[in-house]
Amino acid sequence: MISWYHSWIAAIRIARRDAWRAKGRSALVLAMIALPIVGVSAADLALRSADLSAEQSLSRKIGAADARLTDSHYGPVYQSPQGDASAPVGGYDNYDPTRSKPAEGAADPVLAALPAGARAVKESTGYAKVRTRHGLLDTDIRELDTHSPLTAGLLTLDRGRLPQAAGEVIATNAFLEESGLFVGSAVLPRGAKSAYRIVGAYELPSELKKPQITAPPGTLFAPLDAALQAAGSSGVRAEDSYLIKVGGAGFTWNMVKAANANGAIVVSRAVILNPPADSEVPLYQQQSKDSYGLNGTDAAEMAVLATVVALAMLEICLLAGPAFAVGARRSRRQLGLVGSNGGDRRHIRAIVLSGGLVIGAAAAVIGTGVGVALTIALRPLLEDQLGVRFGGFDVRPLELAGIALLAVVTGLLAAIVPAVTASRQTVLASLTGRRGVRKANRVLPVVGLVAVAAGAAIALYGSASDMGPTVVAGGSALAELGIVALTPTLVGLFGRLGRWLPLSPRLALRDAVRNRGRTAPAVAAVLAAVAGTVAVATYEHSHDLQMRHEYVASLPHGVGVLTTDGSAHKEMPALREALSRQLPVATRADVDRLVVGKPGCEEYSSDPTCGRAEIITPKDQRCPLYEAENGPASFSAEEARKLRADWRCADASRIGGGPSSPYGTIVADEALMRVLAVSDPGTVSALAAGRPVAFDKRIVKDGKVTIRVVTDTAAAEGASMRREDPPGQDKVLTVHQAPDTVNSWGSQLILPPSAAKAAGLSTAPSGSYFTLDGTATGKQRQALDGDIDRMGVDARVSIESGYQSGGDMGLLILTVFAGLVTIGAAGIATGLAQADAEADLKTLAAVGAAPRVRRTLSGFQCGVVALMGVVLGSAAGLLPAIGLRFAQRREMEALYAKARAMGDSVTEAVPYVPVAVPWETLGGLLIVVPLGAALLAALVTRSNGALARRAAG
Incomplete structure (x- = not known):
C-alpha cells in the first residue's frame, strides 16, 4: 500500500514538472478542458441565483401582503395551491358564462371574498399606447398605492421619488430607455387630455425589460377611459387585483377555498410555503393533476441534456487525447529511463495518467474559479440579459465540486489511450526513438460495429415509439460512439485510396494510417463536432421545408x-x-x-x-x-x-x-x-x-x-x-x-x-x-x-413577402463552429505527425527534397485528418435527424387522427414532414473546411529545418 502511494506521488511530481516544462502544450490542453468548465460553472451559479426561493418569488408577486386575490371571470372556481392553474367548478365543458356575470351594481366578487378585518390595497393594470420622443410605445399602465407597506418588494425605486398626487407617475427604466424620456419628462398616453410628470424611475425585479408606468389610484384609468370614450373610441380596460393582509396564520387553504367559491383566484404566502396534500385540492379531484403540467421536469428533456453532456465530454477527451499523446511522444526518452531503472508498465501508465490528472485538476480549479468570478463581475449584464434580478448569489458547493470533478475525470479519460500506448513501448524503442510494431486491436471494431447497429436500431425504434425524442437521442449517441470505436479501422480503409494519389497526399495518407493512435482520436473529435452540426442542420433544413410547405400567404406576393x-x-x-x-x-x-x-x-x-x-x-x-x-x-x-x-x-x-x-x-x-x-x-x-x-x-x-x-x-x-x-x-x-x-x-x-x-x-x-x-x-x-x-x-x-426562413444564421454559426473544431483537431494531429516524422523530413531534405515538401506534406496531413472526420461525421449526423423527423411524423399523424376524431376540420391526407439534406451546409463542411485546414497548416509550417543525422537502427 505504501509503495503504491509513493509510486503515484512520484508519478504526479514527474507529470507536474513535465507539464511545467511544456507550458504551451499544457496551456492548450488546460484551456481545452477548462473552457467548458468555465461555462458550466458560470451557468450553474447564474441560473441558481436567478432561480428565486419561494419567499423571494412571493415578495415580487405579492409584496409584503399575505395574499393576492384576482377575479377569475368564471364565477366559482377550483385552483391549484400555487394559484397558477384553475378551472370553473364542474369543468369547462359544463361552464355557463351567464352565471359568472355579476348583477348590475353588485359588489366586486373579490372584495366579497375577503375575511372580516382584512386590509386590502387595490392594484389595477392595463395596456395603452404612450407618446414618446420617437412616436408611440406599447406600454403597460398601472395604478397602485406605492406608499403602502403591503407593496414592499413589488418594485425597486431606482431614482427620483414615488408619486404622491394626480398627474404624477413613475416609470420603469425599460420604458425610459425605449421612449427616450427621463425623470422630469412629461408623458402623454394616446387619447389623454393632459400629460403626466415622471417623478421617479423604478424596476420590476423579475421583469427588467418591461415598459410600464405606475400612477396613484384613480388618477390614470378613469381620466383616460373618459377621454377615449368622449372621442368616440373604445375605452381602456383595467384588470383589478387586491393585496390582502389578514395577520395571524395568514391566508389559509380554507380561506382560499372560500375565496374560490366567490370567484376569486388566490396566490397565498401561507399556502405556497406549506401546500396542502393533493387529496385536499378539489381541482385535482375534478381533473387529474397531470393535465395541468405540474408533474416536474420532463424526462425526455433530461435524457437529451444528459446525452449532450456525454457527447461534449467525449469531444473534449478526443481533442485533448492527441495533445497528451504529443506529450508522451516527446517524453518517451524520459519514460524509457523510468523503465530502464526498474519501472514497469504500471509506472509508465501512472506517469502519463498523472499528466491528465494534473492538468485536469488545474483546469477544475481555474475553470470553476474563473466561472464564479465572471458571474460575480458580470452580474449586472447577466441580470439584464435574463431580465431578472438575482435574489442573491446562490453558491452550491456540491454542484461546483461536481463540475470540477468533471474536469478531472475528463483529463484522466483523455490520457487513458496515450498512457496505454506509452506503456506498451519497449524500453529500447523509447530510448532509441523507434516506434515499434503493434498488432491491430480486433475486438474494438467488432464492439463498434455492434454499437452502430444497436444504436441505429434503437433510434429507428424511437421514431416509432411513444418515447420518440428520448430514445432517438440515446440510440444516436450509441451509434456515434460505435463509429468512434470503428474510427481506427475506417482510417485504415481510407489508406487504400493512397495508390491513386500524388506523392505528397499519398505520404500524408500513409502516415495517418500507420499512426492510427494519433490520427483516430483527432478524426473522432472532428466526427463528433461535424455529426452534431449535420444533425441540427438536417433537422432545421427539413423543418424549414415543412414550414415553407405549410405557409399560407394572406395576399398575392408583393401585395x-x-x-x-x-x-x-x-x-x-x-x-x-x-x-x-x-x-x-x-x-x-x-x-x-x-x-x-x-x-x-x-x-x-x-x-x-x-x-x-x-x-x-x-x-x-x-x-x-x-x-x-x-x-x-x-x-x-x-x-x-x-x-x-x-x-x-x-x-x-x-x-x-x-x-x-x-x-x-x-x-x-x-x-x-x-x-x-x-x-x-x-x-x-x-x-x-x-x-x-x-x-x-x-x-x-x-x-x-x-x-x-x-x-x-x-x-x-x-x-x-x-x-x-x-x-x-x-x-x-x-x-x-x-x-x-x-x-x-x-x-x-x-x-x-x-x-x-x-x-x-x-x-x-x-x-x-x-x-x-x-x-x-x-x-x-x-x-x-x-x-x-x-x-x-x-x-x-x-x-406579403412569402415565407421567410429564420434558420440561415443558426446554420452558419453551426458550420463555423464545426469548422473551427475541425481545424483545431486536425492541427493537433498535424503537430503530432510532425513530431513523429521530424527524422523522416530531415532525411528527405538530406536527399535533395525541395523545401516546400515539408510545407506541402504538413498541409496534406492536416487536410487528410479533416476530410476523414468530416466524411464520417456527416454520415453519423444524418441518423439522429432522420430519426427525430420520423418521430415527429408519427406524432403529427397521431395528432391529425385525434383532431379528426374530435371533429376538427383537418385534412385526411398524411401530414407533410419531409427529411431533406442541407447540401449547401454539407458541401461547405466536405470541401471548404478540409481545404481551409490544409491551407492553414501549410501556411504556418516552416519550409526548412535543421539537418540532423537519423538515429542508428
Whole structure:
C-alpha cells in the first residue's frame, strides 16, 4: 500500500514538472478542458441565483401582503395551491358564462371574498399606447398605492421619488430607455387630455425589460377611459387585483377555498410555503393533476441534456487525447529511463495518467474559479440579459465540486489511450526513438460495429415509439460512439485510396494510417463536432421545408394592405395619402367596412351603442358537424369522416376573415380585383356593374346573401349560447357567385359602395390594398411609420413577402463552429505527425527534397485528418435527424387522427414532414473546411529545418 502511494506521488511530481516544462502544450490542453468548465460553472451559479426561493418569488408577486386575490371571470372556481392553474367548478365543458356575470351594481366578487378585518390595497393594470420622443410605445399602465407597506418588494425605486398626487407617475427604466424620456419628462398616453410628470424611475425585479408606468389610484384609468370614450373610441380596460393582509396564520387553504367559491383566484404566502396534500385540492379531484403540467421536469428533456453532456465530454477527451499523446511522444526518452531503472508498465501508465490528472485538476480549479468570478463581475449584464434580478448569489458547493470533478475525470479519460500506448513501448524503442510494431486491436471494431447497429436500431425504434425524442437521442449517441470505436479501422480503409494519389497526399495518407493512435482520436473529435452540426442542420433544413410547405400567404406576393382600428376612420384619408407618398405604390384599392352604430364602432366593441353586420348562412348549408347539439361527438367516426368531406364542412383555406374585416365582408369596387390579381371576367364585370360578389357558396342560396344588422349585442350573445341566430334586421342582396377557382384572399363577400348604400348599410373607411412598383426599402417603411406615429393613430402596414426562413444564421454559426473544431483537431494531429516524422523530413531534405515538401506534406496531413472526420461525421449526423423527423411524423399523424376524431376540420391526407439534406451546409463542411485546414497548416509550417543525422537502427 505504501509503495503504491509513493509510486503515484512520484508519478504526479514527474507529470507536474513535465507539464511545467511544456507550458504551451499544457496551456492548450488546460484551456481545452477548462473552457467548458468555465461555462458550466458560470451557468450553474447564474441560473441558481436567478432561480428565486419561494419567499423571494412571493415578495415580487405579492409584496409584503399575505395574499393576492384576482377575479377569475368564471364565477366559482377550483385552483391549484400555487394559484397558477384553475378551472370553473364542474369543468369547462359544463361552464355557463351567464352565471359568472355579476348583477348590475353588485359588489366586486373579490372584495366579497375577503375575511372580516382584512386590509386590502387595490392594484389595477392595463395596456395603452404612450407618446414618446420617437412616436408611440406599447406600454403597460398601472395604478397602485406605492406608499403602502403591503407593496414592499413589488418594485425597486431606482431614482427620483414615488408619486404622491394626480398627474404624477413613475416609470420603469425599460420604458425610459425605449421612449427616450427621463425623470422630469412629461408623458402623454394616446387619447389623454393632459400629460403626466415622471417623478421617479423604478424596476420590476423579475421583469427588467418591461415598459410600464405606475400612477396613484384613480388618477390614470378613469381620466383616460373618459377621454377615449368622449372621442368616440373604445375605452381602456383595467384588470383589478387586491393585496390582502389578514395577520395571524395568514391566508389559509380554507380561506382560499372560500375565496374560490366567490370567484376569486388566490396566490397565498401561507399556502405556497406549506401546500396542502393533493387529496385536499378539489381541482385535482375534478381533473387529474397531470393535465395541468405540474408533474416536474420532463424526462425526455433530461435524457437529451444528459446525452449532450456525454457527447461534449467525449469531444473534449478526443481533442485533448492527441495533445497528451504529443506529450508522451516527446517524453518517451524520459519514460524509457523510468523503465530502464526498474519501472514497469504500471509506472509508465501512472506517469502519463498523472499528466491528465494534473492538468485536469488545474483546469477544475481555474475553470470553476474563473466561472464564479465572471458571474460575480458580470452580474449586472447577466441580470439584464435574463431580465431578472438575482435574489442573491446562490453558491452550491456540491454542484461546483461536481463540475470540477468533471474536469478531472475528463483529463484522466483523455490520457487513458496515450498512457496505454506509452506503456506498451519497449524500453529500447523509447530510448532509441523507434516506434515499434503493434498488432491491430480486433475486438474494438467488432464492439463498434455492434454499437452502430444497436444504436441505429434503437433510434429507428424511437421514431416509432411513444418515447420518440428520448430514445432517438440515446440510440444516436450509441451509434456515434460505435463509429468512434470503428474510427481506427475506417482510417485504415481510407489508406487504400493512397495508390491513386500524388506523392505528397499519398505520404500524408500513409502516415495517418500507420499512426492510427494519433490520427483516430483527432478524426473522432472532428466526427463528433461535424455529426452534431449535420444533425441540427438536417433537422432545421427539413423543418424549414415543412414550414415553407405549410405557409399560407394572406395576399398575392408583393401585395400590401393598410389597416386600422375603428377609431382611426377620420384619419384614413391622411393615412392613404402618406402611403402613396412614402411607398412606390403602383395600384391602390381603398376599402371600407360595414358598421352598426358610430363610425368608430368595432365588430366586438364593448360599447352598448355599437352593433355588427353579420352574414347569415342558410341552415341547410351549414356544416352538420357543428350544428348538432353535442357537436362532432354526435356522429360516429365514419359519419364524421364523410361529413368532413362534405362541401359544407370542407376547410377552404381561401375563406376566412379578411385583413380588413374579421367577418370577411369588404366594401370595395373593381380596383380591388386588379390588386388581388383576380382575372375572372364575370367577377370583375359584376363588381364594375355594382353587383355584390360572394366567394363562399355556403352563404349563397338562390343567388342571394343575407346580412343581418345586429343592434342588441347582449341578446345576440344569449342567442349564441342557445345555438341560435342573433336577432336583427335582415338585408337580402342579390349576388354574383364567383367560381371556386377564384382566390378572394380571405373575403367571403365584396360589396360595391353603391350596393351597400342601396341596402341601407352604413360604412366607414377601413384601409387600402396596394401593389408596388418594385419593392419598399427599409428607409421608405421607416418614413411611413414616422408619418403614422405623428398622426397618433393605430395603423398597420403589411406587405406579403412569402415565407421567410429564420434558420440561415443558426446554420452558419453551426458550420463555423464545426469548422473551427475541425481545424483545431486536425492541427493537433498535424503537430503530432510532425513530431513523429521530424527524422523522416530531415532525411528527405538530406536527399535533395525541395523545401516546400515539408510545407506541402504538413498541409496534406492536416487536410487528410479533416476530410476523414468530416466524411464520417456527416454520415453519423444524418441518423439522429432522420430519426427525430420520423418521430415527429408519427406524432403529427397521431395528432391529425385525434383532431379528426374530435371533429376538427383537418385534412385526411398524411401530414407533410419531409427529411431533406442541407447540401449547401454539407458541401461547405466536405470541401471548404478540409481545404481551409490544409491551407492553414501549410501556411504556418516552416519550409526548412535543421539537418540532423537519423538515429542508428
